[in-house]
Amino acid sequence: MNLFPALPAALALLLTAAPADEAKIKPARVIHLDAGQTSKILNSPDKKKRPIIIDIRTLGEFKAGHLQGAVHIDFLAESFSTKIGKLNRNTSYLVHCQSGGRSSNSLALWKTLGFEKIYHLDGGLLAWKKAGLPIVK
Known part of the structure; x- marks a missing residue:
């Protein structure tokens, strides 16, 4: 059983990228946050500073409860890398x-x-809930 069906497609995408593209692509800056820090950013008075929330759990997990305004893109779906690839790279997520x-x-x-x-x-949604922060269904 393949636990990460999107992984082969993502690797294929990475391996077939043209060398000319490599010079143009800057790696993302990843900022690790705990639940409290995340809540603060999501509730920033400056809406332009708020990132788009991408929930990569399964649809069943998402329907059971998610962060307000989250967009669902299932990590386990074969289309995962394609959907991520269509997002605006200049936007914060x-x-x-x-x-x-x-x-x-x-x-x-x-x-x-x-x-x-x-x-x-x-810590994902478990850390969010443990901090007593709200979810929606």
Whole structure:
């Protein structure tokens, strides 16, 4: 059983990138945050500083509860790398999963594709809930 079906596609995408592209792509700056720091950024009075929330859990996990305004892109789906690749690289994103494992594994793809700024919710939604922060269904 392949636990990460999107991984082969992501690796193929990385291996087929043209060498000329490498000079143009800057790796993402990844900022690791705990739940409190994440809440502060998501509630910034300056809406331009708020990242787009990307929840990479399964659809079932997402439907059971997620961060307000989160966009769902399933890490385990074959289309994961394609969907991430279509996002604006100049926009800031907050990526998370249930406990931080899948989202940590996804960081290499975000970096390689040249996203400028990625926030990572360390500990995932479990850390968010443990801090007593709200989720929506």
